[in-house]
Amino acid sequence: MTTVAVKPATMAQALTRAMRDAMADDPTVHVMGEDVGTLGGVFRVTDGLAKEFGEDRCTDTPLAEAGILGTAVGMAMYGLRPVVEMQFDAFAYPAFEQLISHVARMRNRTRGKMPLPITVRVPYGGGIGGVEHHSDSSEAYYMATPGLHVVAPATVADAYGLLRAAIASDDPVVFLEPKRLYWSKDSWNPEDPQTVEPIGRAVVRRSGRSATLITYGPSVPVCLEAAEAAREEGWDLEVVDLRSLVPFDDETVAASVRRTGRAVVVHESGGFGGPGGEIAARVTERCFHHLEAPVLRVAGFDIPYPPPMLERHHLPGVDRILDAVGRLQWEAES
């Protein structure tokens, strides 16, 4: 193998590469969805796959999400590993019954006899100026569904590593791709891709001593930015990137919060009934006596995703995160 210089790639490219490599390694991997073939997907994430592997391996399906996921279930029953693309977050909803009542439950229903190794890729979240239904953060629905893994990469390397892991997993994985990070770039050697990441391990993206920001997906870069800005205020913030909501890495998260004594959960999804409640509750259960302040949450408002011209008011940004950090009862320290 020739050595190739490390060069910048986008998250979209890393995802494409992950599918490509998985398809090359394993003939049972099939990509399917709306416009994934000839067009290469509306975000071009499946670009080139139909050409390289043929239309039977990367298939433009009829336009019906329940049908796509439902036929993927049957394909998985016969030993294939379908990778399904839902064109946008809100367009996964028609497939909800198949996801909840079958994909999540088939292994359990059959006492392990019929696992469904299906990856459901969902471009998700806002910040791209999309019109209605193109910016939903739907992870709360998936988190609340036992039997699914729920993964969201925040870096180019993780996009590759976690998607490989998702496809290799014998369990169904809802793979949430932060739309607005599709074009984020990172130095990453496509010829020597990271080893596959095990699903379920959070990572400390930035170490700090004052408080922990717990986050994932599109909010990770925002939190890192906030952590930089916080230095001015004298706060040294730790940033934990969960990488997967299910399984949840209690260990890494609790260890961080025990160290810092304060935490803010940050996500784009609506606050009420969103992932933050679960995260705050379980951190509190585990770290109560280490906490100097209640775990706070910075989330999207409890409103339908707003139109593009107003989305900046909705999305958790650096200021809102710093405000929350400021409310972590610092006076208690002195």
Add this chain to the structure above:
Amino acid sequence: MTTVAVKPATMAQALTRAMRDAMADDPTVHVMGEDVGTLGGVFRVTDGLAKEFGEDRCTDTPLAEAGILGTAVGMAMYGLRPVVEMQFDAFAYPAFEQLISHVARMRNRTRGKMPLPITVRVPYGGGIGGVEHHSDSSEAYYMATPGLHVVAPATVADAYGLLRAAIASDDPVVFLEPKRLYWSKDSWNPEDPQTVEPIGRAVVRRSGRSATLITYGPSVPVCLEAAEAAREEGWDLEVVDLRSLVPFDDETVAASVRRTGRAVVVHESGGFGGPGGEIAARVTERCFHHLEAPVLRVAGFDIPYPPPMLERHHLPGVDRILDAVGRLQWEAES
């Protein structure tokens, strides 16, 4: 009007009566769903409505939940007030897209011009020995969806009062009917029904000083039982029945927890990503300095709803609640 003695009625009867009275008062109220007409519903909750009001007011629809809810949207657009029955919790999933993308959002989308006064009745929860798909607790999905009200009665009188309020509401309401309380009885005068309950007010079902059990729907009677049993252990438990998850009555809940200093959230829905996380997090945010212990949760396991022969192991019962109360760090008090 003649005076009629207060007599016991079941929750199912109270619900029927609520629809009947609403239909009599308001000709725009229409009941629709699978088997709601001739049969009176598989739980007989719509019994007699088709006979009294005709098949156009209480309609057996074709068997298609998205179609039922989708046509209800159109009916509401034309000024009707549809009351939709989903036959069982899991059979509401096919209607998910209509619920999330339209029912919950139409008012907001049209800036108030096109409200959708739709009540979606969902017989929900377990404990009735139902086979797969007949015992789901799906409230986490609805809670995480701005634009919906989410209501769950626990008493016969509330079943009447809250369903009247739901039907009268100009907003869509997901009305969760605890299946296993359908046949619970209470003294209740059907001729002089309670006034309509405003949606959004929790109620203290039992006062106590030691700790607060925060619960709703099918878990309310279990918590009351647990509170009785707790007296033996020397605990005087307060039980708060939320009645609605959205809107959430922070005031009543926080007031109780500030008084008692300890809380356990109890529900049948799975724990991870379930309502309890949200509730525990918001209580902690509001009552941190009053808390002697972290808010704990007693919930269903994070598994697909188990088969009837195993459901008793899954459902939060008195023992599991008392165990959690026991873990509320009582030693800290002395």
Add this chain to the structure above:
Amino acid sequence: MTVMEQRGAYRPSPPPAWQPRMDPAPLLPDAEPYRVLGTEAAAKADPGLLRRLYAGLVRGRRYNAQATALTKQGRLAVYPSSTGQEACEIAAALALEERDWLFPSYRDTLAAVARGVDPVAALTLLRGDWHTGYDPHEHRVAPLCTPLATQLPHAVGLAHAARLKGDDVVALAMVGDGGTSEGDFHEALNFAAVWQAPVVFLVQNNGFAISVPLAKQTAAPSLAHKAVGYGMPGRLVDGNDAAAVHEVLSDAVRHARAGGGPTLIEAITYRIDAHTNADDATRYRGDSEVDTWRGHDPIALLEHELTERGLLDEAGKQAARDAAEAMAADLRERMNQDPALDPMDLFTHVYAEPTPQLREQRDQLQAELDAESEGPHR
């Protein structure tokens, strides 16, 4: 410049065609359901097949009766009987090769059993023991499916996958008249036709979805007429005529196996019992309707044919009944034993590996069970 000049010369021709012109006639079902028994076609029917069907029907009816009895004895939580529909159930199973797959709905226990699934294992779901009692791969029978029509896309996907692999496997998917109204029915048939997947859809039209009669379910000339809208053939068959159902299904299976694509078959039948033991059918249908259908009983139809042709005598009937009784006795006996369930299984198969969260919960339940078995209840 006029718009015309901009856009090119005027052509008073039809628009370019999107679809190749296709005559819909071959896709349309006949006006009358296809029948064999009591018609001239019966003479051509294979005696061995008729006898196998007969044995299956008698056994199937006995199974339905026994299962219903078990619900009354509290040994079975619920049972959706297929009494009156045995011809569809048995013919469906017999029309398939061993390598084929069956996708049954909750009502199709008989078809599963006729495929080889153990009669007790087939009742596991309905007994409340576990969600599926058999290994789907063993007899190539998917789990009995409760959410209506959701099994149909599974059948399409499996058939498609088999075809991609080069295996000549056919999938047969069963659904009721009510289930045809669900979106999944539509999507499944469309995918099947577009992919030319080797799948056969069998709609048992028993006239009711619980209490809702067909007239409130569809306004179509027949359910089989839906086929043309997907570009597949639709066939209408007398669902109580086992020989006819078997023939139509076998043709469709052969057609699919040969690469001809999917077929939609509507079998006209009737459920003699209530929807399930928990249902009260008198609320929505009259005795006279039931009586009419009793007069078109699938077993009687077949028995008459066999008797007329001298293929069945009293001894043959007795043998079929004895076999059915033996099956029922075995079913009764085994169902009277309480299944041994391990509560810890609740956590075993949620994922390939339990999450840390599930491990904690497992330990919690184990501790509770240990405490329970040690001391007296609190």
Add this chain to the structure above:
Amino acid sequence: MTVMEQRGAYRPSPPPAWQPRMDPAPLLPDAEPYRVLGTEAAAKADPGLLRRLYAGLVRGRRYNAQATALTKQGRLAVYPSSTGQEACEIAAALALEERDWLFPSYRDTLAAVARGVDPVAALTLLRGDWHTGYDPHEHRVAPLCTPLATQLPHAVGLAHAARLKGDDVVALAMVGDGGTSEGDFHEALNFAAVWQAPVVFLVQNNGFAISVPLAKQTAAPSLAHKAVGYGMPGRLVDGNDAAAVHEVLSDAVRHARAGGGPTLIEAITYRIDAHTNADDATRYRGDSEVDTWRGHDPIALLEHELTERGLLDEAGKQAARDAAEAMAADLRERMNQDPALDPMDLFTHVYAEPTPQLREQRDQLQAELDAESEGPHR
């Protein structure tokens, strides 16, 4: 006792019928799309109507061009152009009475505008200003619908409600070829037929769902053939022939209004532009296909007819163009003004009354905005 004796006498008759026998022939579409322009039927077309259609088409095309230009200037976030499909858009609007309702998809801005919706208001969604810019009740135009086919059951419900109220209102629902694959399409058509709701379904078959060609979407003889499976008439029409589309729609609207129930209409057409300005159509189709369709241009077809019949001269064309230009100028001007959005509106219409939680969040945002406007950014 034999099973036969138990179950009643053998009757070698067909099974009792569930559906009344119905001849499917009248429900089937003709093999060739219906055309008026360039055929003998054109002579009978009402000159006034043809002129109104012409004005609408010219204006519509100009609107599409202007809106597309606005995306390039960053004044519009996205625009799904209907260039090439104007005949369907305008005829749909003109076939309805004022009291009727239109249920457009995201591509049907033109139809909404032709119904009377303010051209700028119709773009509110696509501009990213708010999700819907007009009061649906004002012109009886439902919000432009993005999730495919989900507007179809809405149309059915509204039509059904109107009928129950005794109002002779018809609902016209528009959907694309791709949208017909969704379950909601199926459920909506079935409900409409069972309820005999006064609704007309117009499928604009432009041969593509973004990049996916019709052959990957359906194997049916035509999309209009789906109608028979619901028991409603299916009609096929040249979607670029405004006179034909108008006639077929008007017939269906009349039929629905008279209590005859729903109709499914498939209009064969083509989208000349890419799916939206963000799409690259060269990835999935060739220039020659586009050219073929340019040769079957809806404006050219109509212009020729009008000219031949002496109903349109250069002055008439100029007048249509001038009117279109005026509309475009106005659109341009008004779209060049930034809309005034109030962030506090985020909370106003989530519920009739904001929940306590939303009131808190509103106050939080207000405080942030106040701080922002007071001091410098952090």
